[in-house]
Amino acid sequence: MQTFNFSPGPAMLPPEVIEQIKNDLPEWKWKGVPQGASVMEVSHRGKAFEELIDEAEQDLRDLLGIPSNYRVLFMQGGAWGQFACVPMNLLRANERAGYIVSGGWSKSAAEEGSKFGEVSILASSEDALFNLVPKLNYDVIENNKKNHKGDNSQGNSGTSYYYICSNETVYGNEVHTLPSKLDAPLVVDASSHFLSRRIDVASCGLIYAGAQKNVGPAGVTIVIVRDDLLDRAPKAIPAVWHYAHMAKHKSLFNTPPVFSIYVTALTLKWIKAQGGLPEMERRAIARSSMLYDALDGSKLFKAPVLIEDRSRMNVVFDSPSVEIDAAFVKFCEARGLMSLRGHRVRGGMRASLYNAMPVSGVEALLSAVREFEASHA
Template sequence: MLPAAVIDQIKADLPEWHWQGVGQGASIMEVSHRGKAFEALINDAEQDLRDLLAIPANYSVLFMQGGAWGQFACVPMNLLRADEYAGYVVSGGWSKSASEEAAKFGEVAVLGLSEEDRYHWAPKLSTDIIEKYNKSHSRPDKLGETLWSYFYVCSNETVYGNELHTLPRDLPAPLVVDASSHFLSRAMDVSSCGLIYAGAQKNVGPAGVTIVIVRDDLLDRAPKAIPAVWHYAHMAKHKSLFNTPPVFSIYATALTLKWIKAQGGLDEMERRAVARSSMLYDAIDASKLFKAPVVKADRSRMNVVFDSPNEEIDKAFVTFCEARGLMSLKGHRVRGGMRASLYNAMPIEGVEALVAAMREFETIQSKL
């Protein structure tokens, strides 16, 4: 869901894009990415992102393509060195896919896994866990020492609805974070991470652009023989304008960044996320029909996953909601159940309407 104000601005700019009040003589879908106005826009978007997340000067901001799946491969291509391990925490389907993709490029160690519990909690990475792994997997060729290229977490598992409310710190190698589905819903300590990436299409814009924030000392780790568009240092050198970027997606993202700033920034986004999600979790916890399976400490503020006693009731509830204009509540196909995605632009009234529908449905069910 994008903010209504952003969609209104896009509508106005579709016939002719105006940059800082000056008509560009063409739609935003037609302008050149080499034009001065677009160059100014992408620089402005980067600055807004830097302001919102307080990104330190020694980090580059890249606007890339290929979605988060592209980053599943791009991260190991650039950062995973021969004879070293990448340590993955598998807290859901996305981090599982990322670990499998990384294994195509080098050695992967799974350092936490909650699959047996249907990802109802998010494993926490700590130096103790890493040391334990080092001891049990020491490699003679490294004189008993296990060397790590990076550690990887998905900070919000969109399908299973768990979220890391704090990121691991002080690890012996850089932390890589897939923040796609809760990006800009709260402040993040960028300086505690080596690399953060997020596909835009959840909280910041339409699909097509992936934001990568990478510490500059990691840029040159990549071997030479990787494709230019996947090479972080190459993309940084060209300020994300090496080849044709997804102009429309970056433009819409730039508008959303301005909207977030105007609303009060990430503290305000977090306040709203807490208000929306706690209203819904409270209603689920008070219900006799619905259950939220994720442990309280790890519950996602963006993707609220819940179940009824069986698939038939799930289906009836989703249909009941659709008739009331409450859309997209069906859980992801790999998990089933229900999922309410409460991204930044979702007004609290959307949650109030869902809670009212749940109560009404439960009353009807109790009389059957």
């Protein structure tokens, strides 16, 4: 039986990447040259690994069109690490950080951020059960400017940065247009839709993404940060969390997660070979529309997220009861459709349709939806 993995992350990798890993596992061949060991056993200071990480950075730059005044960092600590690393580096004394809360991840990021300084929640959709992306009220920013007690000479709002999670994995909402007209850099947690669509890097101060959804295995977090933000950090922060320090050492200050970076490098090449981000975006729209159309036409299931804010990556849906939810998940598992249970804090179902998910996986899920519905509606 063919299985399809709808896990929200760590998530499905392209079969071609898994095949390459299998070939390389006993002995890594870099550009056809055997390295005498697997990739997990070679030094990160060796020429082969240094070339690999350089190529991975270049591939990422090509895919996203990253301007030359941005650094690319391969860091550890996951997205949770960045929840702390961002304020540690960017939140100035006497200023605040403005968070847009569209789900559990941005809420956690704001809570973590508040350990390091003042955080204000500029908009939240918690009251709407995170079934939409809250709209940023620009009047709030204007008010902040008026009330700012620090250095107001630049006419700024006393805001060090604005923060948004551009795809909330648990609640299945996605920001389709990033806020603009901001008076401070925008920080974006793009973990769960990274490289599934084009993004205007120049409109952001910093973008980060844990690799384990669309780009590789857990263990590496990609950070894209504008040069002028590198040196904001006070000196007294740990070296491994210091953006400028990591940039100076090209992410090789301490031992990096070599295996995760190697798989990420393979996945970046796979994305390029498939046609890059325009093609990833086309596939994401095709896959998610098929499923949302079926759910919107269903008598049993409902997709609760506001249509214009729906995620192309994480399709969240519900049946009328937890019992039916559980029966549907079991029904799917018997058909090889795995990991469809919703997040533990939300319940319901969630189908994660990342870059590696083929259309045939969505077709198999649609058949299951129809069959199950016929016996339960």
